[in-house]
Amino acid sequence: xxxxxxxxxxxxxxxxxxxxxxxxxxxxxxxxxxxxxxxxxxxxxxxxxxxxxxxxxxxxxxxxxxxxxxxxxxxxxxxxxxxxxxxxxxxxxxxxxxxxxxxxxxxxxxxxxxxxxxxxxxxxxxxxxxxxxxxxxxxxxxxxxxxxxxxxxxxxxxxxxxxxxxxxxxxxxxxxxxxxxxxxxxxxxxxxxxxxxxxxxxxxxxxxxxxxxxxxxxxxxxxxxxxxxxxxxxxxxxxxxxxxxxxxxxxxxxxxxxxxxxxxxxxxxxxxxxxxxxxxxxxxxxxxxxxxxxxxxxxxxxxxxxxxxxxxxxxxxxxxxxxxxxxxxxxxxxxxxxxxxxxxxxxxxxxxxxxxxxxxxxxxxxxxxxxxxxxxxxxxxxxxxxxxxxxxxxxxxxxxxxxxxxxxxxxxxxxxxxxxxxxxxxxxxxxxxxxxxxxxxxxxxxxxxxxxxxxxxxxxxxxxxxxxxxxxx
Numbered sequence: 001x002x003x004x005x006x007x008x009x010x011x012x013x014x015x016x017x018x019x020x021x022x023x024x025x026x027x028x029x030x031x032x033x034x035x036x037x038x039x040x041x042x043x044x045x046x047x048x049x050x051x052x053x054x055x056x057x058x059x060x061x062x063x064x065x066x067x068x069x070x071x072x073x074x075x076x077x078x079x080x081x082x083x084x085x086x087x088x089x090x091x092x093x094x095x096x097x098x099x100x101x102x103x104x105x106x107x108x109x110x111x112x113x114x115x116x117x118x119x120x121x122x123x124x125x126x127x128x129x130x131x132x133x134x135x136x137x138x139x140x141x142x143x144x145x146x147x148x149x150x151x152x153x154x155x156x157x158x159x160x161x162x163x164x165x166x167x168x169x170x171x172x173x174x175x176x177x178x179x180x181x182x183x184x185x186x187x188x189x190x191x192x193x194x195x196x197x198x199x200x201x202x203x204x205x206x207x208x209x210x211x212x213x214x215x216x217x218x219x220x221x222x223x224x225x226x227x228x229x230x231x232x233x234x235x236x237x238x239x240x241x242x243x244x245x246x247x248x249x250x251x252x253x254x255x256x257x258x259x260x261x262x263x264x265x266x267x268x269x270x271x272x273x274x275x276x277x278x279x280x281x282x283x284x285x286x287x288x289x290x291x292x293x294x295x296x297x298x299x300x301x302x303x304x305x306x307x308x309x310x311x312x313x314x315x316x317x318x319x320x321x322x323x324x325x326x327x328x329x330x331x332x333x334x335x336x337x338x339x340x341x342x343x344x345x346x347x348x349x350x351x352x353x354x355x356x357x358x359x360x361x362x363x364x365x366x367x368x369x370x371x372x373x374x375x376x377x378x379x380x381x382x383x384x385x386x387x388x389x390x391x392x393x394x395x396x397x398x399x400x401x402x403x404x405x406x407x408x409x410x411x412x413x414x415x416x417x418x419x420x421x422x423x424x425x426x427x428x429x430x431x432x433x434x435x436x437x438x439x440x441x442x443x444x445x446x447x448x449x450x451x452x453x454x455x456x457x458x459x460x461x462x463x464x465x466x467x468x469x470x471x472x473x
Contacts, residue, residue: 011119012119012120013116013117013119013120014120015059018058018059018117018120019053019054019058019059021116021117022078022117022121023050023053023054024113025110025114025116025117026048026050026053026078028104028105029104030044030045030046030101030104030105031046031048031081032047032050033047033049033051033404033406034047034404034406035402035404036404037248037404037426037450037452038240038245038246038248039242039244039245039247040242040245041091041092041093041242041245042091042101042242043089043090043091043242043243043244044089044098044101044102044104044105045101045247046077046080046081046244046247047077047247047248047406048074048077048078048081049074049406052070052074052408053074056070056074058071058075058120058121058124059120059124060124061123061124061127061128061130062124062127062128063128063131064128064131064132066128067128067252067253067256067356068252068253068360068409068446069409069446070408070409070410070411070446072125072252072256073251073252073255073408073409073448075121075124076125076255076256076259077250077255078117078121079118079121079122079125079255079259079262079263080185080255080258080259081114082114082115082117082118082121083193083259083262083263084189085105085106085110085111085114086196086266087189087192089189089243090102092241092242122263122267125256125259125263126256126260129352133345133348133349133352135341135342135344135345135348136341138337139337139340139341139344140337140340141329141332141337143340144328144332144340144343144344147344148324151280151347153280153283153284153320154283154286154287154320155287156287156290157287159291159295160288160291160358161358161359161361161362162179162357162361162362163291163292163295164362165361165362165365165366166179166295166299167295167298167299169365169368170369171368171369171431172299173237173299173300174368174428174429174430174431175365175368175369176237176299177237177239177429177430178249178361178364178368178428178429178430178431179361180233180234180237181239181246181249181250181429182250182251182357182361183230183254184230184234184243184244184246184250185244185250185254185255186258186261187226187227187230187308188227188230188231188241188243189227189243190216190226190227190230191213191216191226193258193261193262193264193265194209194213194216194261194265194274194278195213195265196262196265196266197209197265197271197274198210198213203334204330205326205327205330205331205334208322208326208327208330209327211326212278212282212319212322215319226308226311226312229305229307229308229311230308232307232308233296233304233305233306233308233309235305236303236304236305237296237303237304246429248406248407248450249407249428249429249448251357251361251364252409253353253356253357253360253361254357254360254361256353256356256357257353257354257357260277260349260350260353261274261277264277264346270342270346272331272339272342272343272346273342273343273346273349274346275323275328275331275343275346276328276342276343276344276345276347276350277346277347277350278323278327278346279320279324279327279347280346280347280350280351281350282319282320282322282323283320283324285312285319286312286313286320289309289310289312289313290309290313292306292309293309293310293313296309328343363447364428364447364448365428367427367428367444367447368427368428368431371427371431371432371433371441372433374441374442374443374444375433375435375439377441377442377468377472378415378416378417378439378441378442380471380472381415381463381465381468381472382415382417382440382463384471384472385415385463385465385471389471390470390471392415392463392464392465393463394461394462394463395461395462395464396461397459397460397461397462398457398458398459399453399457399458399460400453400456400457401453401455401456401457402452402453403452403453403458404450404451404452405450405451405452406450407426407448407449407450408448408449408450409445409447409448410443410445410446410464411445411446412445412464412465413442413443413467413468414442414443414463414464414465415440415441415442415443415461415462415465415468415471416435416440416441416442416443416451416460416461416462417440417460417461417462417463418435418436418437418438418439418440418458418459418460419459419460419461420437420455420457420459421437421453421455421456421458421459421460422434422435422436422437422453422454422455422458423435423451423453423454423455423458423460424451424452424453424454425449425451426449426450426451426452427447427448428448428449434454440460442465442468444468
């Protein structure tokens with residue numbers, strides 16, 4: 001007698017089981033807080049702030065208004081580490097004394113624990129896209145081509161909010177370095193997510209996609225590999241090209257953009273979304289790279305090696321055409337119009353994530369540029385608390401010399417008040433203010449920051465004020 005099978009249920013840990021599994025993954029010593037701001041030539045070290053993870057709820061889908069909050073940053077950091085366990089990384093100077101870190105990062109335990117929590121973290125990190133992006137209606141090849149024409153991907157556009165933030169910054173070179181750092185998770189292992197879609201057997205389209213991939217890898221010539229060119233760009237402006245050296249300065253939205261392609265490539269049910277996102281990014285990179293070339297040339301007065309960007313101006317004109325003519329159209333012809341909504345969805349999701357990243361970066365640069373103003377706001381905000389006009393939860397903290405608060409953010413504005421001692425408060429790469437006893441700063445919500453204690457001991461308070469502007473009235 002045949003028995004009806006139970007309906008298939010998607011797998012994802014929930015509740016206490018999810019929390020315990022995340023803590024087990026983050027217990028790997030590689031993921032502990034760092035004692036230095038930068039990771040020096042160790043691609044296996046990634047600071048996940050495991051001591052905070054028990055207090056975060058990943059068993060939900062945050063809305064669009066929450067994707068820049070700390071829990072999202074924590075999720076994106078976790079996902080970056082999980083995805084990259086599929087990739088091969090070695091220190092630039094050779095494995096040397098990092099053999100144990102190498103084995104720990106690629107160990108069966110680390111990889112299995114990561115895979116166990118990945119579905120739930122992906123739901124947390126990218127679930128909001130289901131609410132924000134809707135693709136409906138009956139699509140045809142003709143309507144898709146009309147939609148793509150409407151995107152005007154080949155037009156020369158104006159500067160993005162992120163590019164404008166660099167040019168308008170009070171310190172354009174610092175802002176430009178912070179900008180390049182945001183690309184490092186993607187550009188230093190460029191095309192690695194794409195390679196996830198090259199394996200298998202699916203016809204001529206597989207070979208066409210492989211042509212794009214090998215272009216990214218310089219056709220086997222290391223000096224022309226795109227990631228090699230980006231390493232030269234970083235070195236030319238005073239940055240080190242070690243993988244994840246600047247982990248603590250990655251914004252949540254920058255990690256999300258890179259992780260999005262791993263998310264689509266890792267989960268092959270989203271293959272056609274990746275095709276859409278690939279077409280869009282390859283087509284729009286031409287104009288972006290042209291602007292980036294000019295921006296870096298201007299800011300560094302010709303001292304920046306911009307070959308990474310100038311090369312893409314040439315090659316991505318070709319890649320955009322290839323993606324449309326050799327992938328999108330043949331795939332529709334073979335698999336039918338049923339795949340078109342997924343292609344469009346990949347485009348729209350990537351566009352949304354890109355817009356979020358632009359605004360996030362621009363806001364971070366403004367926060368860095370306004371460091372003096374936020375320090376000056378300490379006085380009136382602290383006075384409002386002292387006088388009882390504002391009641392805010394407070395945490396009293398005592399830390400020793402050299403204690404480093406690895407970078408993080410808060411869901412509301414906070415006031416940092418130094419009772420005694422000296423703190424170096426950091427608001428981004430090469431951006432800091434020294435805070436002495438009686439001083440402090442307002443910490444803007446969702447802004448990446450950290451601190452290190454420079455006195456023998458520092459006693460300070462963190463007041464959770466919510467919206468600091470309410471303390472000024």
